[in-house]
Amino acid sequence: MTDGTIRLRVVNPNTTRAMTDLVGRSARAVAGPGVHVDAVQPTTGPASIESHYEEALAAVGVLEQVRLGEADGVDAYVVACFGDPGLDAARELARGPVLGVAEAAFHAATMVARRFSVVTTLGRTVGRAHELLDRYGFAGACAAVHACDIPVLALEDPASGALERVTAACRAAVEADDVDAVVLGCAGMAAFTDRISAAVGVPVVDGVAAATTFATALVRAGLRTSTRSEYAPPPSKPVAGVLGGFAIAPTPVLTAVTLA
Amino acid sequence: MTDGTIRLRVVNPNTTRAMTDLVGRSARAVAGPGVHVDAVQPTTGPASIESHYEEALAAVGVLEQVRLGEADGVDAYVVACFGDPGLDAARELARGPVLGVAEAAFHAATMVARRFSVVTTLGRTVGRAHELLDRYGFAGACAAVHACDIPVLALEDPASGALERVTAACRAAVEADDVDAVVLGCAGMAAFTDRISAAVGVPVVDGVAAATTFATALVRAGLRTSTRSEYAPPPSKPVAGVLGGFAIAPTPVLTAVTLA
């Protein structure tokens, strides 16, 4: 913004409004002065992301929102799902930095602890968490990834007992893995952070908070994604069928996305 | 098929018909007796895949075709783009094995050589190649990934000099990297394999051939993707907007995809 305010956009990759509101609140709570946060969600995609299949669909929605964000002059983005869907593709589209919440959480955990464990939702997401740990260089710092078998959309339901179960899983991880921090493996756990940290006695890292403050940090430090090679804007090219609106126009001006 | 024939489907993730025909021919040339090969392409997606952005769009098309393939009784799939787009998601959908061409090429190269180099198209795809090498465990066996700055769709144009440039890049890689095999980093190079191998004097691995024969091998060995946890069928869940046809029905019966 012209007054020096940093415009940070949190993209919820799924299409559940309550989750979008949650991650927006979480980001605003930590952004600090001089940062304007908004939170958006795609017009298309799954209600939650608990499989590779849903993640592939959700990546399309992330790209839709980043294209729209570029037209709005957004300075930095947070992709608010622990699988970091569409992250590298979003970097090709955005002028400013883009951070995923898994990525940011892993970075933060190693800055305040020697080793951490991850506590996530369903067991089927554990493989993706390991893949991201390898991708970002944190496999050696992560002792284990634990699932507590709670569907993503149950996290916000007080009757689900989710807070209690996630807290218990975090406590068990600290003891069994002998780690000095825990990473919460789902953006939907953002509201639990303080209570779990108080209960377990170690730093508990929520990726939404970490990504929000780190993306701001990169903007302040004058750093944006390299455009030298891999992350240069994608080439202009036809896109067939229902995704035709995602074609990149021949000129470097990005057109608005027109889905359906 | 009821006569014991293995039905193998090659999915070209882009929407260029000539490329689909090419990978189909390449697969048929090596499949051997008792295997029926067909080659398909999505109804939607980019004309070629040279960026993370296009790869994210193409993954949707791969999933479309795998869902249709399941209705057709396909026994095994090959995802015929060197970025292996949508591979893990496709495994959640398919009853039989699914192999990407990068994955298969890396496996094959280490079975016939100590170390290999990759020769690919554009420099911007090198990062993804390294990511896949790490993902599959072959980073230690790969000496280098070299780009020869040829757009994917120019590969089939004899006037482009593509064969000569790729051959030169392979020869240079063998000498500079001191490797004993080369992996071709694009499904669109499949027709070059024999000529480059003859010219350079080392095994040259085309991922389409490797994935076709390895997928057949897995079927014959009675192996299919595990459904225990990560690769179990995705949960039933609403999908909003233009991708709504990709919603998984509540019953385990997969419905046909209906993309507008």
Add this chain to the structure above:
Amino acid sequence: MTDGTIRLRVVNPNTTRAMTDLVGRSARAVAGPGVHVDAVQPTTGPASIESHYEEALAAVGVLEQVRLGEADGVDAYVVACFGDPGLDAARELARGPVLGVAEAAFHAATMVARRFSVVTTLGRTVGRAHELLDRYGFAGACAAVHACDIPVLALEDPASGALERVTAACRAAVEADDVDAVVLGCAGMAAFTDRISAAVGVPVVDGVAAATTFATALVRAGLRTSTRSEYAPPPSKPVAGVLGGFAIAPTPVLTAVTLA
């Protein structure tokens, strides 16, 4: 063979006939049309292979059989012992591809699962299994190697309770290690594969089946071991003493082995 049939030879590195017959049957069961499988064993070597010492002795026998196979026009070899004895040396001798059963099993497991565990015979073989996992790039994909303290030659004795014990070890590994596949760590377990897979509910990988179908795949894909440097035929040179028959003649023509 001149009619296009692929001639595949399974080399049992030990000298127990029943084991040779077993691995031959296992290979034939999966080879598919157009492949002729035979199974051989050395004239010299230990009755089974459960130590580094026996593996070193067995490697000599593998080389004897590969030299004989070259005279017979064999197209591809499987080395049917989980320590992959003599594998790199055999590659120097053979015109076609040579696969070890540990190597092939690891490759196959990562094509159908994220992570696997190995269930093997004696605890003293665990170190070699880890060494091979490192050698082939699969250390990151393997959660653990478990021994079930059954001597190799007891595997085929129904009275030994071997099937039950191996099945129990596989089931325990899947739960304790949270893996989605199991690799059987001995060629002598080949006959157990289907029953254990049915009992445990995950893909169970037998290396004999995997190596047989993968070696066939390499032949069909036109791939053979590189002769550029490391795997070129060994130099001609005197060999003293009782192993004198293994001397390589000065001409590239391989002579028949004449072990007293």
Add this chain to the structure above:
Amino acid sequence: MTDGTIRLRVVNPNTTRAMTDLVGRSARAVAGPGVHVDAVQPTTGPASIESHYEEALAAVGVLEQVRLGEADGVDAYVVACFGDPGLDAARELARGPVLGVAEAAFHAATMVARRFSVVTTLGRTVGRAHELLDRYGFAGACAAVHACDIPVLALEDPASGALERVTAACRAAVEADDVDAVVLGCAGMAAFTDRISAAVGVPVVDGVAAATTFATALVRAGLRTSTRSEYAPPPSKPVAGVLGGFAIAPTPVLTAVTLA
């Protein structure tokens, strides 16, 4: 501070005032609203740090300043020397987060690029840079560490041609290593960042800026070093001789350091 301002202290581990002033200015330029930055240096230690020997001496000075900072109510620390001297020890002393500039620069580089190279001062510091890359998990993301044979204290002397030589080394690294970002391997290069980035066309990461904004980010996200085990306050214990002032008092109250 009681008004919500974050108090961030930059500790220059060497005893050269001009360097302390430089890192203070660099930090203030990026800290953003709501952060008060000061910069300090030890009362004892070497004039610059270009060897393991000097780094070991400098670590004592870092600890002196962190102990004083705790008495002053500092919220977060930056250790402003690329060897990150005394970092883990400082974490045991500080209530808030402590970041080293090498550590922070590596984190930042991987957030805006796939791979980076490091350009540092003297060749003898390259080994330490590699050790830190391993320690923090970034060995795979770093292509190379290059020295340009400029002593640390010459960096601020315009007559030394240091800017030109560092710029040339950065440009050469980007081309030779095919990386999309460069990390400056000395806090004394902080003033060069913008000019080198403009000249070379890729993100150039100065660790002082990165550590300043990341340390602020951790405070805003509510994260401080874990006190569970490794980074708990050091035990109370006698310290003999001239370092006696560093003894930790039996009560948890940290005493002021009194170095003669």
Add this chain to the structure above:
Amino acid sequence: MTDGTIRLRVVNPNTTRAMTDLVGRSARAVAGPGVHVDAVQPTTGPASIESHYEEALAAVGVLEQVRLGEADGVDAYVVACFGDPGLDAARELARGPVLGVAEAAFHAATMVARRFSVVTTLGRTVGRAHELLDRYGFAGACAAVHACDIPVLALEDPASGALERVTAACRAAVEADDVDAVVLGCAGMAAFTDRISAAVGVPVVDGVAAATTFATALVRAGLRTSTRSEYAPPPSKPVAGVLGGFAIAPTPVLTAVTLA
């Protein structure tokens, strides 16, 4: 020495005389003919080393003693604390080889076993042990690092039950981790080695013995620390304040340290 005797100095980095005596006895017991062993301790530093903070202080004392040792014509040094404090800095000062006891113990363990576990004192030292395992290349050979919650200075107190607890921890580690050797993670355990090895039935490695014999081995093999780049003598430079006696004189002649 002029008669060919090797002069080996064991530097106890802490300031507890009983520990210095212990490591001196341990070294003498294994040094063999032709080696003269003495044991020294710094004039300044903590009574024991159980934190990063104490290790940073202790490094200064190690450097003091190595500088004095150079004046005395010492041929090789052992740094007798399991954190290997000041090791790289000491190498810059010494003409002959310098070995840390952690480093030496890890080397020795992998020469007599496939995998080992470490049994150490306090849990807070586990992180440093892992860091050293990574630094020296032995992370893959070490199954686990176990703490038995015994303060360093309690090790020599028979009433503490330390021998019994360390023995029990070693036995448990061998069974739980399935390792074939144990490394004792504190120089203060040197006197326990034989009794624990007899009780547990696997090689038990004491770093003082390993470092003493390996340092002697390097001298006999004619090997000393490289002076080409990283480990060249530190540059001459002013050192401010109480550590001023550590300044390196402009001539290559090392001056005696004058602390206090």
Add this chain to the structure above:
Amino acid sequence: MTDGTIRLRVVNPNTTRAMTDLVGRSARAVAGPGVHVDAVQPTTGPASIESHYEEALAAVGVLEQVRLGEADGVDAYVVACFGDPGLDAARELARGPVLGVAEAAFHAATMVARRFSVVTTLGRTVGRAHELLDRYGFAGACAAVHACDIPVLALEDPASGALERVTAACRAAVEADDVDAVVLGCAGMAAFTDRISAAVGVPVVDGVAAATTFATALVRAGLRTSTRSEYAPPPSKPVAGVLGGFAIAPTPVLTAVTLA
């Protein structure tokens, strides 16, 4: 020996007498007081070892000699070929420690330098060198393995210019790889060590010297190969054919080998 002398046997795995004499001299030159060194060679095996094939044959000869050595009361063994043939198997047979010269050289190099390169004979041996670097944990410390295309048996021929070529290759490696030590990749280079080190100005590590002094060190430190599991004596078992003399007798008493 009863007088406390350590009996160390150097086993040359090939059958060339001049090489046996060379490695014996090299070992004696560094062994120091209280060590009796002898050097032996097998009755069978290749004249030199430059391929996997020859290494497999040579392993049998190593085992023959270790079995004989056990009858002679040998305290420690050195396997004097850079491929470390039969090393793990020899450990199962020997009461005392067994070291390979590649293994020992890598250990020594990392004790006196940060990073080293290897200079070896023929290009075809480079793959095995990398395999051993991985096996022992030194891949990260080794910058490169260079071949200088000299057959092993030409090393001792002054007319071959071998010393000059190896020296040039070492000098080039130090500059190109920026390493501070060089490992000689063939036991046959043992006589070159001092001259190359003097010429190049960095530590040059000969594995025969390193293994001799380290094996002695292990004996003095009271360490021998673990017999807990992997390296326990091999089981008693029939061995068929010409290798029948290698059968292990049912009693723990090792019988003399009777080849031919």
